[in-house]
Every structure is written in structure tokens, then in C-alpha cells.
Amino acid sequence: MKSTRLKKIGRLLQKELGDIFLKQTKGMPGTLISVSAVRVSPDLGLAKVYVSIFPSEKEPEILEAIRANTKAIRFDLGQRVHLQLRKIPELSFYIDDSLDYIENIDNLLKK
Numbered sequence: 001m002k003s004t005r006l007k008k009i010g011r012l013l014q015k016e017l018g019d020i021f022l023k024q025t026k027g028m029p030g031t032l033i034s035v036s037a038v039r040v041s042p043d044l045g046l047a048k049v050y051v052s053i054f055p056s057e058k059e060p061e062i063l064e065a066i067r068a069n070t071k072a073i074r075f076d077l078g079q080r081v082h083l084q085l086r087k088i089p090e091l092s093f094y095i096d097d098s099l100d101y102i103e104n105i106d107n108l109l110k111k
Contacts, residue, residue, distance in 0.1 A: 003042075006040050006042065009040050009044065009085065010037075010038040010039060010040050010047075011038075012081060012084060012085075013038045013040070013047055013049070013077065013081070013089075014035045014037065014038040014049075016077055016080045016081055017035045017038070017049060017073070017077060018034060018035045019080075020073060020076050020077065020080075021033040021034070021035065021051070030055070031053075031054070031055070031058060031062070032053070032054040033051055033052070033053050033054075033062065033066075034051065034052045034054075035049060035050070035051055036050045036051065036052050036096040036098070037049075037050040037096065038050070040089060041089070044085070044087055044089050045087075045089055045090060046089055046090050046092065047089040047090070047091055047092070048092050048094060049091055049092065049093050049094070050094050050095070050096035051063070051066070051093060051094070051095065051096060052095075052096045052099060053095070056100070059095055063093060063095060066093050067093055070091050070092075070093070073091060074088060074090070074091050077091070
């Protein structure tokens with residue numbers, strides 16, 4: 001069971017990471033990166049960040065670029081939330097495939 005504090009920290013990280021990705025993708029027209037969920041470990045040492053990338057054809061290359069720049073993203077995040085959090089968690093990024101899953105179920109039900 002997640003505590004209220006972990007949920008609040010997850011929402012804060014989700015909002016700030018969304019803003020960071022929005023600024024990063026301004027130079028890439030037609031690309032959208034949204035943070036769908038952030039799960040924070042109880043010791044605040046690790047945050048699993050689930051991202052949705054549009055268009056889905058670019059998912060592998062964009063996710064690889066995000067993972068390559070994890071340290072810079074964590075630094076930017078630290079600059080934004082250093083007054084709220086003492087320790088900035090390590091970030092690990094994953095593709096959120098829930099929309100693809102919903103679309104697949106919808107297509108199966110139409111048949």
C-alpha cells in the first residue's frame with residue numbers, strides 16, 4: 001500500500017518531468033512525450049517513470065535518447081524540486097504500453 005507522501009512525491013515528479021520533456025521536444029515538431037505515471041520506492045531511492053511517446057514508430061530511438069540523458073534529466077529535475085525534496089531519486093524510464101493494450105482489446109472486440 002502506497003502512502004500519501006509517496007503519491008504526492010510521484011505526482012510532483014510526474015508534473016516536473018512532463019514540463020522538462022515538453023521543453024526538450026519543442027525542437028522536434030510532431031513528437032510528443034508524456035509522463036503517464038511515476039512509481040517511487042519507499043526509501044525514495046528509485047523512481048520508475050512510465051512515458052508515452054507519439055508517434056509510436058519513434059519509441060525505441062527516443063527512449064534510448066532519454067536513457068542516455070538520464071543524468072542530465074535528473075539534474076534538471078533536481079534544480080526544480082530541490083526545495084521540496086532532500087534526495088532526488090535515481091530515474092529509470094519505461095514505455096507505457098497501456099494505450100496499445102487498450103487499442104488491441106478494442107480491435108479484438110470489434111471482430
